[in-house]
Amino acid sequence: MQRAQFGVEDAAQVLKSAGLRVTQQRLAVLMLLYQTPRHCTVEELYELLRQTTPAISLATLYNTMKAFVDAGIAQELPFGDGPSRYDVNTEPHHHLVCDECGEMIDITLPDPALTSAAQAHDFHIRSFHIEVRGVCAACAAKRERETFKR
Ligand SMILES: [Zn+2]
Ligand SMILES: [Zn+2]
Structure with a gap:
């Protein structure tokens, strides 16, 4: 799938087929993960998300990423001594x-x-x-x- 064309419908589809409840915040996080070429840390995602989704908290974002990893729609990449990075290429x-x-x-x-x-x-x-x-x-x-x- 072309990452740049990954829209809200696609995000909803990915969440549904992974058995996750579709929420505005999950949609926003998932779209950002697909649209960002980098493999972001939670902190980096948080900074980017605050521009579009001001209501999200860092704790919610950590929980969201954990749910994505558990559901198999993202993978967590341990990164040396630093914080993990997340990848939607599974x-x-x-x-x-x-x-x-x-x-x-x-x-x-x-x-x-x-x-x-x-x-x-x-x-x-x-x-x-x-x-x-x-x-x-x-x-x-x-x-x-x-x-x-x-
Ligand atoms: Zn470089
Ligand atoms: Zn990767």
Whole structure:
């Protein structure tokens, strides 16, 4: 689904099929999650939401995210020592993480090497997540400009 076109009807549909009650606040949170390219922390979502949904409290937002994760419509990504980030892409995927701006880019990888390595130990993989740290293209370009200026 095109994220930019994810509207209120789509949000209501996702909530209903996940067995969640449809509320104005849940609709607002879900639409924001789909429309924001970043993988936001609850605090970041709160800042963004306050512009459109002033009535929501931080506690409500934490509860909402927990309900979304429990219902399987978002996944919680532990993020080092920092607060978790939330992702509405619930397909198995991995992340490129920029050390400078915190941007997380979704990637999918073929994993035959990992699968056969696990099979050699009769190990059944339930899930795995690869977090690749580095510098994104935008930050690399910014660095280059700053170096050039000096
Ligand atoms: Zn960056
Ligand atoms: Zn992701």
